[in-house]
Amino acid sequence: MNWKDYGNEKAEFLYHTPDEWEMSEKLWTVRGGQTITKPGYQAGPKRMDGYSIHIVKEGRLLFESGSGGRQFLLRNGDLFCMFPGRTYYYRRPDNCSKLLMSWIVVEGPGTEELLQTAGLTPDEPCLPGRFDAAMQSALDDLFQLMRSGSGADSGEGLRHSLAMQSALLRFFFALLAKDDGARRPESRDWVRRSLRYADLHAAEGLTVEQLAAIVGMNRNYFSTAFAQRVGVSPSQYLAKSRMTKAAEMLKESSASVTEIAYSLGYANPFAFTRAFTRHYGMPPTAYREKAPRE
Incomplete structure (x- = not known):
């Protein structure tokens, strides 16, 4: 792991450049990471260029979505998504002793449809208590693959792309499997x-x-x-x-x-x-x- 100190957090930022095979699919991963925050941690206001899915692993987070300033207090196991074209702001509350988060950023024409099926929309960007061990396992694999890179060999590169896509689909499969049964649109x-x-x-x-x-x-x-x-x-x-x-x-x-x-x-x-x-x-x-x- 390549953790670095950024002042208000200690974080690992991971990046992935999807190849043509991955981008022929309906969604792909572009980056991810994890953070251990420090007192005073905050991010934003900012806009995303992809679908940024964050998980609160430990602690609490104040999350503000959209120009209307709608606020959410998120806790362990809660998940939220920042959608392209919207403004977001989030911070660690003053009375929170510890905040750990992980995230992945996904792009592709099928991403928003999957998120909506799971119950995540620009107007309802949070899912309380949704994160579980199956999603953690998929994230662990995605992070390890982004750390290792694809390699120069074309065969190895294709295997890496397949592994990235497999881990991402496992993450969404786990997310959808935990659907509470409520009828989506x-x-x-x-x-x-x-x-x-x-x-x-x-x-x-x-x-x-x-x-x-x-x-x-x-x-x-x-x-x-x-x-x-x-x-x-x-x-x-x-x-x-x-x-x-x-x-x-x-x-x-x-x-x-x-x-x-x-x-x-x-x-x-x-x-x-x-x-x-x-x-x-x-x-x-x-x-x-x-x-x-x-």
Whole structure:
């Protein structure tokens, strides 16, 4: 460990430069660290360029979020996140004898969605008592990997990137596993999951019952709620997804109509042809002949 004295704290600052492989994912780590503060410790007002997740390991912290000056008193095991584009200030209270913290800074287009799923938003940036041993283990691995660096060898560099990504995902998995069960912005969560799953697996003969089970809902309630939010019934959406896949296969592959029919879970080519003609207004063979000119 490379701890240094910075006057009002003794801290270890760690840095990581994500490679192209990591940045092709939806989130990645850019830095982290830990601190043992001294009396009078404070930070800010400041803004972050990433999503800075802090954990109070021991002691208490006064945290102020946003221009409105909303304040939080955080204790052992509490977690807070500073979001990009907002102003933050935090300090060790005068009557606090000891304050230890750890943090990681994460970037990437999928980060905010994961944080929101865990219950962290710009307006609600704190989670009391959320930190646990599984998150600590993931942090320990992230810190050790940042200390060691990736090395010059390309194979070693890829292994290092994979290890960094694995530890980061373990951290978020532990964070989400400790969700208290409260329903987050629920329409976005289960609808997004069901649409994604339908798009991936509709060609495998996925049923409405199976799709409802994936998101943990009763079939009838799921069908009603899905239609209200998406605008079509689940069966219509599944059929549309299968037809979209069928059209792609007709345009982009040399597979026969029979092969495509069975690949998409139809009982026979005739059932597939009827469904395709009903959806596109022409049989599969005519669609394939016309597709290159579109």
